[in-house]
Amino acid sequence: MDKNNIDGGWLNLTRISLPVKVLFTGYLIVIGVGLMIAGLQILLTHGMADGKFGISVKDIVYSYYGNREGSKLERALNGSMKQYASPEERAILIEWVRKGAPDDEYETKVKPIIQNNCAKCHGVIPSIPDLTKKEVLKELAKVDTGATIGQLTRLSHIHLFGMAFIFMLLGFIFSFAVGINKVLKSVLIFTPFAFQLIDITAWWLTKIWPNFAYFVIIGGFGYFTASALMIIISLYQMWIMKPRDENAWRS
Numbered sequence: 001m002d003k004n005n006i007d008g009g010w011l012n013l014t015r016i017s018l019p020v021k022v023l024f025t026g027y028l029i030v031i032g033v034g035l036m037i038a039g040l041q042i043l044l045t046h047g048m049a050d051g052k053f054g055i056s057v058k059d060i061v062y063s064y065y066g067n068r069e070g071s072k073l074e075r076a077l078n079g080s081m082k083q084y085a086s087p088e089e090r091a092i093l094i095e096w097v098r099k100g101a102p103d104d105e106y107e108t109k110v111k112p113i114i115q116n117n118c119a120k121c122h123g124v125i126p127s128i129p130d131l132t133k134k135e136v137l138k139e140l141a142k143v144d145t146g147a148t149i150g151q152l153t154r155l156s157h158i159h160l161f162g163m164a165f166i167f168m169l170l171g172f173i174f175s176f177a178v179g180i181n182k183v184l185k186s187v188l189i190f191t192p193f194a195f196q197l198i199d200i201t202a203w204w205l206t207k208i209w210p211n212f213a214y215f216v217i218i219g220g221f222g223y224f225t226a227s228a229l230m231i232i233i234s235l236y237q238m239w240i241m242k243p244r245d246e247n248a249w250r251s
Ligand code: HEC
Pocket: 072, 073, 074, 076, 077, 080, 081, 084, 085, 114, 117, 118, 119, 120, 121, 122, 128, 129, 131, 140
Protein backbone atom coordinates (compact mmCIF):
# COMPACT_ATOMS: atom_id res chain seq x y z
CA MET A 1 0.00 0.00 0.00
CA ASP A 2 1.24 3.43 -0.85
CA LYS A 3 1.88 5.15 2.43
CA ASN A 4 1.33 8.56 0.93
CA ASN A 5 -2.12 7.80 -0.28
CA ILE A 6 -4.33 6.67 2.57
CA ASP A 7 -7.51 7.45 0.72
CA GLY A 8 -10.37 7.48 3.17
CA GLY A 9 -8.00 7.01 6.05
CA TRP A 10 -9.28 8.70 9.16
CA LEU A 11 -5.93 10.02 10.34
CA ASN A 12 -6.60 13.26 8.50
CA LEU A 13 -9.26 15.71 9.60
CA THR A 14 -10.29 16.55 6.03
CA ARG A 15 -11.00 12.92 5.18
CA ILE A 16 -12.34 11.28 8.28
CA SER A 17 -15.56 9.34 8.02
CA LEU A 18 -18.83 10.97 9.04
CA PRO A 19 -19.38 9.19 12.39
CA VAL A 20 -15.89 10.09 13.64
CA LYS A 21 -16.36 13.63 12.35
CA VAL A 22 -19.62 13.94 14.25
CA LEU A 23 -18.01 12.51 17.40
CA PHE A 24 -15.12 15.00 17.23
CA THR A 25 -17.44 17.89 16.42
CA GLY A 26 -19.74 17.17 19.34
CA TYR A 27 -16.79 17.13 21.71
CA LEU A 28 -15.24 20.31 20.28
CA ILE A 29 -18.51 22.25 20.49
CA VAL A 30 -19.15 21.20 24.07
CA ILE A 31 -15.66 22.13 25.30
CA GLY A 32 -15.80 25.36 23.26
CA VAL A 33 -19.00 26.36 25.05
CA GLY A 34 -17.48 25.15 28.33
CA LEU A 35 -14.45 27.39 27.86
CA MET A 36 -16.67 30.39 27.17
CA ILE A 37 -18.78 29.75 30.26
CA ALA A 38 -15.60 29.33 32.31
CA GLY A 39 -14.47 32.72 31.02
CA LEU A 40 -17.80 34.25 31.96
CA GLN A 41 -17.65 32.72 35.42
CA ILE A 42 -14.18 34.18 35.95
CA LEU A 43 -15.52 37.60 34.97
CA LEU A 44 -18.41 37.28 37.41
CA THR A 45 -16.41 36.00 40.40
CA HIS A 46 -12.81 37.24 40.25
CA GLY A 47 -13.88 39.99 37.89
CA MET A 48 -16.02 41.58 40.58
CA ALA A 49 -13.43 41.30 43.38
CA ASP A 50 -12.50 44.97 43.12
CA GLY A 51 -16.16 45.97 42.78
CA LYS A 52 -15.87 46.70 39.05
CA PHE A 53 -16.86 44.45 36.18
CA GLY A 54 -14.06 43.05 34.06
CA ILE A 55 -10.91 41.21 34.99
CA SER A 56 -7.95 43.26 36.21
CA VAL A 57 -4.69 42.60 38.00
CA LYS A 58 -6.30 44.05 41.12
CA ASP A 59 -9.08 41.45 40.95
CA ILE A 60 -6.54 38.64 40.86
CA VAL A 61 -4.56 40.15 43.72
CA TYR A 62 -7.72 40.50 45.84
CA SER A 63 -8.82 36.96 45.06
CA TYR A 64 -5.55 35.21 45.90
CA TYR A 65 -3.49 37.58 48.05
CA GLY A 66 -6.43 39.42 49.57
CA ASN A 67 -6.76 43.09 50.35
CA ARG A 68 -4.68 43.18 53.48
CA GLU A 69 -5.48 46.77 54.35
CA GLY A 70 -8.60 45.62 56.14
CA SER A 71 -11.49 43.23 56.38
CA LYS A 72 -14.22 42.62 53.83
CA LEU A 73 -16.78 43.68 56.42
CA GLU A 74 -15.23 47.07 57.03
CA ARG A 75 -14.74 47.64 53.33
CA ALA A 76 -18.37 46.79 52.61
CA LEU A 77 -19.56 49.11 55.38
CA ASN A 78 -17.57 51.95 53.84
CA GLY A 79 -18.49 50.96 50.32
CA SER A 80 -21.29 49.09 48.64
CA MET A 81 -23.21 48.38 51.90
CA LYS A 82 -22.89 51.89 53.34
CA GLN A 83 -26.51 52.77 52.67
CA TYR A 84 -27.90 49.92 54.76
CA ALA A 85 -26.83 51.20 58.18
CA SER A 86 -26.81 54.59 59.89
CA PRO A 87 -23.45 56.26 60.57
CA GLU A 88 -23.79 55.34 64.28
CA GLU A 89 -24.49 51.71 63.52
CA ARG A 90 -21.62 51.55 61.07
CA ALA A 91 -19.30 53.08 63.67
CA ILE A 92 -20.29 50.39 66.17
CA LEU A 93 -19.71 47.59 63.65
CA ILE A 94 -16.39 48.99 62.47
CA GLU A 95 -15.17 49.44 66.02
CA TRP A 96 -16.07 45.82 66.71
CA VAL A 97 -14.17 44.69 63.61
CA ARG A 98 -11.08 46.67 64.60
CA LYS A 99 -11.11 45.23 68.12
CA GLY A 100 -10.80 41.80 66.51
CA ALA A 101 -14.52 40.87 66.63
CA PRO A 102 -14.72 39.99 70.36
CA ASP A 103 -17.40 37.46 71.31
CA ASP A 104 -18.61 39.26 74.42
CA GLU A 105 -19.83 42.26 72.43
CA TYR A 106 -21.51 40.24 69.71
CA GLU A 107 -24.92 39.55 71.33
CA THR A 108 -25.45 43.02 72.78
CA LYS A 109 -23.97 45.36 70.19
CA VAL A 110 -23.54 43.62 66.87
CA LYS A 111 -26.32 41.09 66.49
CA PRO A 112 -29.21 43.61 66.75
CA ILE A 113 -27.72 45.85 64.05
CA ILE A 114 -27.21 42.91 61.70
CA GLN A 115 -30.73 41.62 62.36
CA ASN A 116 -32.32 45.00 61.69
CA ASN A 117 -30.25 46.11 58.72
CA CYS A 118 -28.59 43.24 56.95
CA ALA A 119 -30.54 40.04 57.63
CA LYS A 120 -33.25 40.84 55.09
CA CYS A 121 -30.70 40.06 52.40
CA HIS A 122 -27.78 38.27 54.12
CA GLY A 123 -29.62 35.26 55.43
CA VAL A 124 -32.16 35.12 52.64
CA ILE A 125 -30.24 35.39 49.36
CA PRO A 126 -28.26 32.15 49.07
CA SER A 127 -25.36 33.49 46.97
CA ILE A 128 -24.21 36.07 49.53
CA PRO A 129 -22.79 35.35 53.00
CA ASP A 130 -25.32 34.64 55.76
CA LEU A 131 -24.37 37.36 58.23
CA THR A 132 -26.86 36.17 60.84
CA LYS A 133 -24.36 33.39 61.58
CA LYS A 134 -21.72 34.57 64.01
CA GLU A 135 -18.92 32.48 62.44
CA VAL A 136 -19.60 33.88 58.98
CA LEU A 137 -19.58 37.44 60.29
CA LYS A 138 -16.36 36.89 62.24
CA GLU A 139 -14.68 35.43 59.18
CA LEU A 140 -15.54 38.56 57.19
CA ALA A 141 -14.23 40.70 60.04
CA LYS A 142 -10.73 39.23 59.73
CA VAL A 143 -8.02 40.83 57.64
CA ASP A 144 -8.72 39.68 54.11
CA THR A 145 -5.89 37.33 53.09
CA GLY A 146 -7.56 36.04 49.93
CA ALA A 147 -8.03 32.40 49.02
CA THR A 148 -7.14 29.90 51.75
CA ILE A 149 -4.59 27.12 51.26
CA GLY A 150 -7.49 24.66 51.46
CA GLN A 151 -9.38 26.41 48.67
CA LEU A 152 -6.24 26.64 46.52
CA THR A 153 -5.41 22.95 46.99
CA ARG A 154 -8.92 21.91 46.03
CA LEU A 155 -9.10 24.19 42.99
CA SER A 156 -5.60 23.26 41.83
CA HIS A 157 -6.13 19.53 41.70
CA ILE A 158 -9.59 19.79 40.16
CA HIS A 159 -8.19 22.08 37.48
CA LEU A 160 -5.07 20.03 36.77
CA PHE A 161 -6.92 16.73 36.37
CA GLY A 162 -9.93 18.16 34.57
CA MET A 163 -8.02 20.38 32.18
CA ALA A 164 -5.43 17.72 31.37
CA PHE A 165 -8.27 15.50 30.12
CA ILE A 166 -9.76 18.28 28.03
CA PHE A 167 -6.41 19.24 26.49
CA MET A 168 -5.45 15.63 25.86
CA LEU A 169 -8.52 14.95 23.73
CA LEU A 170 -8.41 18.36 22.08
CA GLY A 171 -4.73 17.90 21.18
CA PHE A 172 -5.43 14.38 19.97
CA ILE A 173 -8.10 15.58 17.53
CA PHE A 174 -6.00 18.53 16.41
CA SER A 175 -2.99 16.28 15.77
CA PHE A 176 -4.89 14.96 12.71
CA ALA A 177 -5.03 18.39 11.11
CA VAL A 178 -3.18 18.61 7.80
CA GLY A 179 -0.93 21.22 6.25
CA ILE A 180 0.47 22.58 9.48
CA ASN A 181 4.16 22.56 10.14
CA LYS A 182 5.07 19.75 12.51
CA VAL A 183 6.90 21.97 14.96
CA LEU A 184 4.17 24.59 15.00
CA LYS A 185 1.58 21.90 15.55
CA SER A 186 3.54 20.44 18.44
CA VAL A 187 3.95 23.85 20.04
CA LEU A 188 0.22 24.50 19.78
CA ILE A 189 -0.59 21.11 21.28
CA PHE A 190 1.79 21.67 24.19
CA THR A 191 0.77 25.28 24.88
CA PRO A 192 -2.39 24.64 26.96
CA PHE A 193 -0.55 22.21 29.22
CA ALA A 194 2.30 24.66 29.76
CA PHE A 195 0.02 27.62 30.41
CA GLN A 196 -2.13 25.56 32.73
CA LEU A 197 0.93 24.92 34.87
CA ILE A 198 1.94 28.58 34.71
CA ASP A 199 -1.58 29.62 35.69
CA ILE A 200 -1.84 27.35 38.72
CA THR A 201 1.71 28.02 39.91
CA ALA A 202 0.89 31.72 39.66
CA TRP A 203 -2.20 31.31 41.89
CA TRP A 204 0.02 30.03 44.68
CA LEU A 205 2.74 32.60 44.10
CA THR A 206 0.17 35.43 44.01
CA LYS A 207 -1.01 34.30 47.43
CA ILE A 208 2.51 35.18 48.65
CA TRP A 209 3.66 37.88 46.19
CA PRO A 210 0.85 39.87 44.58
CA ASN A 211 2.96 40.74 41.53
CA PHE A 212 2.53 37.23 40.19
CA ALA A 213 -1.09 38.14 39.40
CA TYR A 214 0.14 39.07 35.90
CA PHE A 215 1.10 35.46 35.29
CA VAL A 216 -2.37 34.28 36.31
CA ILE A 217 -3.82 36.42 33.54
CA ILE A 218 -1.13 35.43 31.01
CA GLY A 219 -1.63 31.74 31.86
CA GLY A 220 -5.40 31.85 31.55
CA PHE A 221 -5.31 33.88 28.37
CA GLY A 222 -2.64 31.55 26.92
CA TYR A 223 -4.54 28.31 27.22
CA PHE A 224 -7.81 29.91 26.26
CA THR A 225 -6.29 31.22 23.01
CA ALA A 226 -4.43 28.01 22.16
CA SER A 227 -7.56 25.91 22.75
CA ALA A 228 -9.74 28.25 20.71
CA LEU A 229 -7.27 28.06 17.79
CA MET A 230 -7.19 24.27 17.86
CA ILE A 231 -10.97 24.03 18.02
CA ILE A 232 -11.47 26.44 15.11
CA ILE A 233 -8.81 24.86 12.90
CA SER A 234 -10.14 21.35 13.58
CA LEU A 235 -13.75 22.28 12.81
CA TYR A 236 -12.66 24.13 9.68
CA GLN A 237 -10.67 21.18 8.36
CA MET A 238 -13.46 18.70 9.06
CA TRP A 239 -16.36 20.62 7.57
CA ILE A 240 -15.14 23.33 5.18
CA MET A 241 -11.71 22.47 3.81
CA LYS A 242 -11.55 20.35 0.67
CA PRO A 243 -10.38 16.76 1.32
CA ARG A 244 -6.65 16.33 1.03
CA ASP A 245 -4.68 13.14 0.55
CA GLU A 246 -2.09 13.60 3.18
CA ASN A 247 -0.98 11.63 6.18
CA ALA A 248 -1.70 13.99 9.03
CA TRP A 249 0.77 12.20 11.22
CA ARG A 250 3.50 13.21 8.80
CA SER A 251 2.77 16.91 9.09
C1 HEC B 1 -30.71 44.88 49.85
C2 HEC B 1 -29.95 43.71 50.15
C3 HEC B 1 -28.73 43.87 51.08
C4 HEC B 1 -28.67 44.45 52.32
C5 HEC B 1 -29.79 45.11 53.12
C6 HEC B 1 -27.30 44.30 52.77
N1 HEC B 1 -26.54 43.66 51.82
FE1 HEC B 1 -24.57 43.21 51.95
N2 HEC B 1 -24.60 42.45 50.05
C7 HEC B 1 -25.73 42.36 49.25
C8 HEC B 1 -25.35 41.80 47.96
C9 HEC B 1 -26.29 41.54 46.80
C10 HEC B 1 -23.96 41.56 48.03
C11 HEC B 1 -23.05 40.96 46.94
C12 HEC B 1 -22.67 42.00 45.90
C13 HEC B 1 -21.77 43.06 46.43
O1 HEC B 1 -20.69 42.74 46.97
O2 HEC B 1 -22.10 44.25 46.26
C14 HEC B 1 -23.52 41.98 49.35
C15 HEC B 1 -22.21 41.88 49.81
C16 HEC B 1 -21.82 42.16 51.09
C17 HEC B 1 -20.49 41.90 51.62
C18 HEC B 1 -19.32 41.32 50.83
C19 HEC B 1 -19.29 39.82 51.01
C20 HEC B 1 -18.09 39.16 50.38
O3 HEC B 1 -17.98 37.94 50.53
O4 HEC B 1 -17.27 39.85 49.75
C21 HEC B 1 -20.48 42.29 52.92
C22 HEC B 1 -19.33 42.21 53.90
C23 HEC B 1 -21.81 42.80 53.21
N3 HEC B 1 -22.60 42.70 52.07
C24 HEC B 1 -22.20 43.30 54.43
C25 HEC B 1 -23.45 43.84 54.69
C26 HEC B 1 -23.83 44.42 55.95
C27 HEC B 1 -22.92 44.52 57.16
C28 HEC B 1 -25.12 44.83 55.83
C29 HEC B 1 -25.97 45.52 56.86
C30 HEC B 1 -25.46 46.75 57.37
C31 HEC B 1 -25.56 44.50 54.48
N4 HEC B 1 -24.51 43.91 53.82
C32 HEC B 1 -26.84 44.74 53.99
C33 HEC B 1 -27.02 42.74 49.60
C34 HEC B 1 -27.38 43.37 50.77
